[in-house]
Amino acid sequence: MLAQAAEAIPPVRPRAAAVAYEQKLDGHRMLVFTPAGPGGRVLLQTRRGSLVQDAFPDLVAAAEQLPHGLVLDGEVLVWDLREGRLSFEGLQRRAAARARTAPALAVRLPAYYVAFDLLQEDGVELLTLPQRERRRRLERLFADRVLTAPWTLCPMTTDVATAREWLESWTDVSGVEGLVIKSLTGRYTPGSRGWTKVKRRDTTEAIIGAITGTLTRPQLLVLGRHDAAGRLRTVGRTVTLRPDQARHVAEHLTPADPGHPWAGARFASAWGRRDVLDVTVVRPDLVAEISADRSVDHGGVHRHPVRFTRLRLDVGVEDVPRFGAGPAAAAG
Template sequence: MLAAPVDVVPESPDLLHEPKWDGWRCIAFRETDGVYLQSRAGRNLTTYFPDITRAIRTLPHGVVLDGELIVWERGRTNFAQLQRRVTAGRGLLRLVHDCPAHYVLFDLLADAGGQVVLNLPLSERRVRLERLLADAPAQLAVTPQTTDMRLVADWLLTWTVAAGIEGVVSKRLAGRYEPGRRGWWKFRTRIVTEAIVGGVTGSIRNPDTLLLGRFDRRGRLRYTGRTHPLTGLQRTELAGLLSPLRPRQHYSAAVVHPWPEPLPASWSGQLDRPEPLRYVQVEPSAVAEIDADVAFEHGRWRHRVRYARFRPDMSVYDVPLLLGEEEGYFGDLG
């Protein structure tokens, strides 16, 4: 079952709210001869999470669970550690030992013996899920739920920074579980902050998207993400504000941009590696105000951000440092 994005958290006495965890959605099948873990896209994740399959083996045969795979690091979720599970190879067992995963569960699709419970109301599925996991290993945790909007506000204002949740998912207390249907609602916590424009796709005079960066503590401009496609008005505005690289006297050869061209595929932070990105390098002197969510790893926003406006009043040295290298790097929570 899926969730439709919303701009505000819906309020109603017949709704429950849960934290939206920054991890991998996963359906777990406790089969007679073992455990099978399946991603939202249908990918087999079983071999990458021996710690989770071991925990699920303690549950009765026939159980089917829905939840989020996460890894904690220093009290926050760390999405990059999940990605390392896929590429660890022979180092997987060491990684499992050093960075164990957790499976945060929010739904039960089949109970002990394979009893399908999709048509039961969410409230009853929740009771069964809690009963099922009462004596389960600590790596299998039931996600918090609430009907209290004050607690929801606390999650959004405090847990976003402290624990790394992405927002809130809202569900009907009496709702059935309907695979493939967007019958839930998800609100993502977003920030308003700034970044330096270091490149564009398309051309400087007609940019399609912006490639953004921030300085690290050593003063190096690091790539931090890419915007959604620009609107026609935004393209027109930016066409007169962006500049090609300017030669500098201290360079003995061609001007050196701090990022490679094309942009390496691995810089995107995605699970499925895309192709290297061709782009046009620009003079990194323009500051853009952006609207972003709080999902990031390797110092980069994992999802594309929204360009809001040009900030001619700001120097590039007024822009916050690289994500994770300073206090308050989430910007202003909105």
């Protein structure tokens, strides 16, 4: 079951169906299947249907804590012991690991599973039960089995004030990027977008170093920040500009001078993709104000396209936060 994006927590209306608010975590969606009986195999399935239990031997071993005939829905996260933080890059490495290298990676990048739904119990499918009952059974499973790491119960509340506090403050914690809102009377319908997700967005600044399209009709912006050595490092790209935004940006773009720091560079069309953008480098002297979610890699690279808000003609590139300053940093 999937979620439809929303810009803000929907207002609570009188006589509306009760809802639950869960913390949205920045991990990989995963189903956990325990065998129907002794001697069976634990299966871990990604959102796209791939079986990845060989890449996560630590989760498979920990499934001994779970009863037979169980199906959990949740997110897998990875903790980087060297960095002392949750690591999406580490999770990517774990997910791509082969069986022979996975055990060594698991030692340095242990996986944790945050469960938010119970789809089968004792071999009995629970999809038609309301969310309220599935959550009650999930909480009972954790209590009865005294489940410990790597198994974690996803935080949930029915209080909208608490949910707003989570969105405003808990999203400062690495790995928490927003909320998922679910009807307590709703069934679990695979493939449908019956839930609502709200991500926290922050306003910050970055330098325009390249564009797609032309100088007179830019389509999207490739953004950068200077690192401590003064090198312009890529931090992401925008979504396609609206026509009015494109016209305004075009009025201030200048062709790149010789020796542009990104001359000859190739930029992926999206984070983790191999296809590249057809870009034109420009003089990196314009500052863009952007709105971005919390999916940011170590160093400050945005994994999702950001939204262009406006040009900051009152701010110089020297005022833009340095590469690695974090998603919430702003020039002011």
